[in-house]
Amino acid sequence: MPFKHSPDPRLGAAAHPGGSAPSEWVRRFAALLPEGARVLDLAAGGGRHARWLAGRGCKVMAVDRDAAALATMQGVAGVETRVLDLEGPDWPLGGQQFDAVVVANYLYRPRFAELFELVRPGGLLIYETFMLGNERFGKPSNPDFLLRPCELLACLPEGWSVVAFEQGEVGRPAMIQRLCASRSAVPGRLPSLI
Numbered sequence: 001m002p003f004k005h006s007p008d009p010r011l012g013a014a015a016h017p018g019g020s021a022p023s024e025w026v027r028r029f030a031a032l033l034p035e036g037a038r039v040l041d042l043a044a045g046g047g048r049h050a051r052w053l054a055g056r057g058c059k060v061m062a063v064d065r066d067a068a069a070l071a072t073m074q075g076v077a078g079v080e081t082r083v084l085d086l087e088g089p090d091w092p093l094g095g096q097q098f099d100a101v102v103v104a105n106y107l108y109r110p111r112f113a114e115l116f117e118l119v120r121p122g123g124l125l126i127y128e129t130f131m132l133g134n135e136r137f138g139k140p141s142n143p144d145f146l147l148r149p150c151e152l153l154a155c156l157p158e159g160w161s162v163v164a165f166e167q168g169e170v171g172r173p174a175m176i177q178r179l180c181a182s183r184s185a186v187p188g189r190l191p192s193l194i
């Protein structure tokens with residue numbers, strides 16, 4: 001079972017109704033999305049990103065296998081929830097495309113190809129999760145759930161352009177890898193710094 005990070009207790013549940021504040025990485029690059037953008041929050045958990053994206057005018061589909069976590073978003077305007085097994089033999093999102101796909105603190109390598117196909121041409125992938133070296137700080141520590149150095153860059157299909165990439169130690173402490181990429185061969189506009 002892939003690791004889904006619990007909210008950082010130092011952020012406090014009051015920071016956001018979903019249990020913790022949305023990632024600064026997601027907030028920064030979601031600024032590139034127009035109001036009304038159709039966004040998939042993959043492995044959404046309690047919905048910290050889904051709630052925030054909906055609050056800024058996006059139409060969000062939040063998917064996770066945890067029905068109880070998704071139930072906390074019942075009635076949140078702009079958020080549709082779906083309980084899905086993202087790791088089963090049948091890919092439940094086949095044929096669907098979104099203006100953006102957000103993935104935070106989730107890694108399941110066997111579905112990388114399908115993940116990239118979820119982004120419509122010209123759309124964005126905003127991805128942030130743990131990488132090798134995080135075992136020094138605690139969980140996740142299993143290498144199956146930790147990206148290798150530059151792995152997100154290496155698996156990016158042809159026809160995509162990197163908007164931003166970074167990897168390394170962050171202050172929580174943790175080892176993180178982050179990618180924002182556009183399904184376009186031509187680099188696009190950069191967002192303002194937060």
